[in-house]
Amino acid sequence: VGAAFYNKALDKQRCFDEEIENDLKNALEKKELTLHYQAQYNTQGQLFGFESLLRWNNEKYKKIPIINIISIIEKTTLIDDIGDFILEEAFSFSKKINTFRENKIVISVNISALQIMKSNFVKNIKKILKKINVDPKIVGIEITETVLLKNIEENLLKIKELKDIGITISLDDFGTGYSSFCYLVKLPLTNIKLDKNFIWGMKDSDEYKTLVKLCVDTAHALNLKIVAEGVETTEELDILKKMNVDFIQGYLFSKPIPESKVIELLK
Numbered sequence: 001v002g003a004a005f006y007n008k009a010l011d012k013q014r015c016f017d018e019e020i021e022n023d024l025k026n027a028l029e030k031k032e033l034t035l036h037y038q039a040q041y042n043t044q045g046q047l048f049g050f051e052s053l054l055r056w057n058n059e060k061y062k063k064i065p066i067i068n069i070i071s072i073i074e075k076t077t078l079i080d081d082i083g084d085f086i087l088e089e090a091f092s093f094s095k096k097i098n099t100f101r102e103n104k105i106v107i108s109v110n111i112s113a114l115q116i117m118k119s120n121f122v123k124n125i126k127k128i129l130k131k132i133n134v135d136p137k138i139v140g141i142e143i144t145e146t147v148l149l150k151n152i153e154e155n156l157l158k159i160k161e162l163k164d165i166g167i168t169i170s171l172d173d174f175g176t177g178y179s180s181f182c183y184l185v186k187l188p189l190t191n192i193k194l195d196k197n198f199i200w201g202m203k204d205s206d207e208y209k210t211l212v213k214l215c216v217d218t219a220h221a222l223n224l225k226i227v228a229e230g231v232e233t234t235e236e237l238d239i240l241k242k243m244n245v246d247f248i249q250g251y252l253f254s255k256p257i258p259e260s261k262v263i264e265l266l267k
């Protein structure tokens with residue numbers, strides 16, 4: 001009976017995944033996929049960049065967290081087209097908002113390890129930069145340390161090539177998973193993004209505060225900038241300021257917002 005149950009549950013899950021996959025196939029054409037942007041500020045409150053975050057405007061799936069949708073996309077060949085769409089959208093938007101701006105704003109895109117693993121990853125990014133005709137200095141990518149779980153040397157070279165042409169490289173979710181200080185030395189980085197759970201942990205625990213401070217000091221010793229994610233309260237902000245965190249991202253300042261709202265915010 002157990003096995004039958006298990007199979008039934010698996011079958012149900014499989015059918016659901018297939019249904020989502022089919023709807024995702026049409027999502028690009030139907031223009032249901034969009035990017036939202038979350039502002040990043042320095043501790044003086046000056047705008048420094050935006051992180052782009054995928055959204056799927058579809059009534060049927062609006063309750064499913066986007067990260068789950070993304071893991072379905074990654075399991076299929078859809079990742080190629082949707083991945084390109086995300087890069088093109090974000091790069092075009094960066095070009096658009098930076099025209100006539102003196103203090104340039106960097107827009108970064110989340111890139112999954114699976115995308116980096118593709119043999120044409122770097123060539124494809126360069127192709128899109130050229131197609132959009134955008135300065136690499138105003139775009140960034142956010143990667144996680146999972147890029148180092150497989151094909152380490154190859155992936156390091158790819159990331160280095162992108163850093164060398166001026167793209168900002170951020171290490172996302174630092175403090176989760178298998179975080180290791182040795183990644184900070186190995187990876188060619190611009191920023192480290194401290195995971196939200198670290199920030200939230202500081203409220204009830206001095207140990208978390210100590211760890212966050214340690215991360216900030218380590219990043220600075222290695223000439224890297226540090227971004228605190230998920231900052232929701234002024235208490236968190238005050239602690240982070242005292243620790244000399246460089247950049248702040250979180251609901252306290254701004255939620256992820258659509259393009260039209262970004263344009264308003266920049267006025």
Ligand code: C2E
Binds near residue numbers: 038052070111231
């Ligand atoms: P992430 O890269 O760590 O992105 C930050 C997530 O934290 C976003 O969730 C954002 O809305 C949320 N967040 C930011 N500030 C706060 C805060 O103050 N409080 C709280 N509670 N949450 C905050 P979101 O948009 O649901 O994205 C979840 C994850 O999905 C992302 O985590 C990223 O791993 C993935 N993702 C989103 N867009 C893309 C994409 O275009 N490509 C890829 N490969 N992954 C993406």
Ligand code: CA
Binds near residue numbers: 051110142172
């Ligand atoms: Ca991210």
Ligand code: CA
Binds near residue numbers: 173193195196
């Ligand atoms: Ca993150």
